[in-house]
Amino acid sequence: MVTIALAQLKGVLFNKNLNVHRILATIQTCKEKNVDYVLFPELFLTGFFIQHEIEALAEPVDGESIRIIQEKVKETGVGTILGFAERYENRYYNSAVFIEKDGSIKGVYRKIHLFDKEKEFFTPGEEFPVFHTEVGNIALMMTFDVEFPEMSRIYAMHGVELIMVLNAHNVPYQPHQGIFLQARALENQVFMAATNKVGLEGSTLFFGESAVISPEGHFIEKGGNNEEIIIASIQLSDVYKVREEQLMKYLENRKGELYSKHGLV
Amino acid sequence: MVTIALAQLKGVLFNKNLNVHRILATIQTCKEKNVDYVLFPELFLTGFFIQHEIEALAEPVDGESIRIIQEKVKETGVGTILGFAERYENRYYNSAVFIEKDGSIKGVYRKIHLFDKEKEFFTPGEEFPVFHTEVGNIALMMTFDVEFPEMSRIYAMHGVELIMVLNAHNVPYQPHQGIFLQARALENQVFMAATNKVGLEGSTLFFGESAVISPEGHFIEKGGNNEEIIIASIQLSDVYKVREEQLMKYLENRKGELYSKHGLV
Numbered sequence: 001m002v003t004i005a006l007a008q009l010k011g012v013l014f015n016k017n018l019n020v021h022r023i024l025a026t027i028q029t030c031k032e033k034n035v036d037y038v039l040f041p042e043l044f045l046t047g048f049f050i051q052h053e054i055e056a057l058a059e060p061v062d063g064e065s066i067r068i069i070q071e072k073v074k075e076t077g078v079g080t081i082l083g084f085a086e087r088y089e090n091r092y093y094n095s096a097v098f099i100e101k102d103g104s105i106k107g108v109y110r111k112i113h114l115f116d117k118e119k120e121f122f123t124p125g126e127e128f129p130v131f132h133t134e135v136g137n138i139a140l141m142m143t144f145d146v147e148f149p150e151m152s153r154i155y156a157m158h159g160v161e162l163i164m165v166l167n168a169h170n171v172p173y174q175p176h177q178g179i180f181l182q183a184r185a186l187e188n189q190v191f192m193a194a195t196n197k198v199g200l201e202g203s204t205l206f207f208g209e210s211a212v213i214s215p216e217g218h219f220i221e222k223g224g225n226n227e228e229i230i231i232a233s234i235q236l237s238d239v240y241k242v243r244e245e246q247l248m249k250y251l252e253n254r255k256g257e258l259y260s261k262h263g264l265v
Numbered sequence: 266m267v268t269i270a271l272a273q274l275k276g277v278l279f280n281k282n283l284n285v286h287r288i289l290a291t292i293q294t295c296k297e298k299n300v301d302y303v304l305f306p307e308l309f310l311t312g313f314f315i316q317h318e319i320e321a322l323a324e325p326v327d328g329e330s331i332r333i334i335q336e337k338v339k340e341t342g343v344g345t346i347l348g349f350a351e352r353y354e355n356r357y358y359n360s361a362v363f364i365e366k367d368g369s370i371k372g373v374y375r376k377i378h379l380f381d382k383e384k385e386f387f388t389p390g391e392e393f394p395v396f397h398t399e400v401g402n403i404a405l406m407m408t409f410d411v412e413f414p415e416m417s418r419i420y421a422m423h424g425v426e427l428i429m430v431l432n433a434h435n436v437p438y439q440p441h442q443g444i445f446l447q448a449r450a451l452e453n454q455v456f457m458a459a460t461n462k463v464g465l466e467g468s469t470l471f472f473g474e475s476a477v478i479s480p481e482g483h484f485i486e487k488g489g490n491n492e493e494i495i496i497a498s499i500q501l502s503d504v505y506k507v508r509e510e511q512l513m514k515y516l517e518n519r520k521g522e523l524y525s526k527h528g529l530v
Contacts, residue, residue: 072464112520116512124367124520128527147452150415151415174450175482182450186364186441187412217440246383248412255377257391259415260530262393263422 002135004164006037006195006210007221008229011203013047015222016057018094020045020065026229031076031230036101036135038080041197042111042142042168042183045084049201054121058092059087061108066240067257074103079133081140083166086110091123096166098131106131109140113148116216122220128154136161136236143167146180146194149187156188156251161236165194171205178209186217187250189242191234198227215242255264267400269429270295270303271460271475271495273488276311278466281322286309287332288347289337296341298496301400303345306462306471307376307407307433308359310349314466319386323350323357326373331362339368344398346405348431349411351375356388361431362406363396371396378413384441393419401426401501408432411445411459414452415530421453421516426501430459436470441518443474451482452515454507456499463492480507 007026012018023040030038043217045065046057059065067223073080079101085110086095095113109123109260111118114195128151131138139160145151146165155163163184169177185192192213197206212232221232243249258265277283288305295303307313310323310330324330331349338345344366351360351373359376363423375390376383393416396403404425409415411430415438420428428449434442442461450457453481463470475488477497486497508514 038353112523113518126330126523140274144513144518147515148519149418149448149452150519150529154524154527154529175447179447179451179482181442182440182444183414186444187414217444220424250410250412253409254413254415256530258377258391259419262419264415264530 001233001235003233004193004212005033005035005232006193006212006223007038007040008195008198008208008210008228008230009040009044009045009215010111010199010227011041011197014048014053014057014118016045016065020068023069027072027076027080029229030078035078035231039193039195040080040082040166041163041164041195042083043085043128044082044197046198048168049200049204050085051121054085054092058087060087061097061105062169067083070099070103070105073101077101081164081166083142090099092121092123093125094118094142096142098140109143111145113144115144117165118237122253123247128158130158138162138164140164140166143169146184147176149184152184152188152190156190160190162191162193165192167194167196167209168206169196171207174207174209181213182209182217185213185215189205189215189250190239191215193232198225214238266310266498266500267300267301268496268498269458270298270300271458271477271488272303272305273413273460273463273473273475273493273495274309275464275492276306276309276462277314278314279318279322279462281310281330284445285333288334292337292341292343292345294494295343300343300496302462303343305349305431306344306348306427306459306460307431309347309351309462313433314469315350316386319350323352325352326362327372335364335368335370338366340366342366346429346431348407357386358390359383359387359407361407361464363405374407376407376410377416377485378409380409392421393421393507395423403427403429405429405431408434411449412441412457414449415451417453417455421455425455426504427456427458430457432459432475434461435469436472439472439474446476446478447482450478450480452478454515455504456480456501463490480504
């Protein structure tokens with residue numbers, strides 16, 4: 001079993017110090033609740049609409065904020081997945097760092113499908129990293145990524161059992177979040193766990209409704225529209241039980257050659 | 266505008282005569298309601314579980330039953346999409362015929378993703394035909410097909426504006442039908458129209474809940490669990506309005522090369 005926490009929090013725009021403080025406190029809370037991994041929303045370290053402040057706020061994965069958080073992770077043993085603006089090779093990425101329970105950096109995911117104006121500030125990622133942990137295979141994505149079925153499919157084909165989603169989804173897209181999370185879980189027979197932001201940033205209202213969804217498409221947990229920490233214990237190997245027991249063997253029944261022949265990619 | 270009817274009917278297993286009679290009566294009803302196209306469920310002509318009777322019940326697309334139906338279509342001007350067991354080049358396919366309003370055969374769709382035991386009786390199709398009509402571009406699929414996001418994506422990339430789905434979906438898969446129809450409509454910004462069977466065949470209970478869904482993922486119409494003819498008028502060019510107005514330009518934002526590089530097909 002792995003116990004995951006979805007840190008459905010607000011965060012303060014442009015204020016990394018306050019957000020780091022909140023992250024450390026949340027990790028402490030998670031330790032008290034025996035959480036293995038805690039997942040924060042997209043760009044939680046800085047707030048979402050950082051735009052022209054990106055140069056001042058972005059940091060490399062070995063930057064100061066993440067080093068402070070690594071220390072707390074090492075102390076508590078609560079693995080942490082955090083959205084931040086990354087400076088890497090003189091470019092900026094909308095990234096998520098995966099900090100293992102021992103405080104080491106397991107890797108970084110750089111958002112592949114940038115939404116609308118995000119393209120003005122960020123470079124799109126090009127990798128689909130899979131994080132092999134002692135509890136199973138985990139991969140990351142963010143908000144708009146979930147709306148492209150190709151991406152979850154690639155992860156499932158690469159052995160991913162749990163897709164963690166760092167969201168920054170605003171009103172009125174609640175149906176999009178719910179439908180797509182369920183569809184991705186169902187069609188790939190994987191667990192989905194998504195943490196969304198809550199509250200206002202400027203005139204944008206983030207709606208929460210963070211969720212953990214089973215490989216059969218059921219909501220195991222679903223948050224409301226305000227701050228909360230949602231905790232769920234799941235068994236990642238259930239993915240194989242579902243694939244074994246159910247007649248809809250999606251990965252086996254794909255027609256890759258046919259899709260290719262008819263121009264899917 | 267195009268007015269479509271979903272013929273959410275029961276049908277009688279093994280009895281083509283009775284089913285043809287029902288189809289003709291339904292087409293007549295549709296004419297009185299100014300329907301342009303009527304969509305019947307998967308394998309409606311023969312019933313679903315024909316299995317070892319397939320040799321006796323299958324017919325070629327120019328077989329007797331379909332010729333009778335073509336006459337009725339020609340007389341009424343109600344285009345008809347019908348699921349039937351097809352004999353073609355000494356093989357059997359789980360097919361759907363698209364009969365144009367003038368009674369001509371516009372084409373045949375042969376089910377690509379066969380489910381479980383269907384593989385024992387049918388050969389899988391390998392084509393993704395698009396039917397160009399005077400009201401827009403229409404394509405067909407059946408039940409299990411919808412659960413593979415690749416297929417709807419290929420259709421959308423080929424200019425399809427409305428995907429018609431011939432379903433034979435049974436209890437307890439109501440959530441699958443609803444979630445996948447909404448997801449396919451949303452992620453491709455196309456109309457989905459699905460007719461499901463109702464009632465018992467042996468111990469299998471087909472649940473209806475046929476639906477027409479907008480390119481924004483909204484249910485325009487949704488049926489109950491008993492026989493009914495559901496009628497909806499839609500404007501297929503709304504697909505382009507949605508793609509123009511909304512910020513989530515899914516087809517433009519796909520990363521085909523990246524998907525290919527990472528092994529999608």
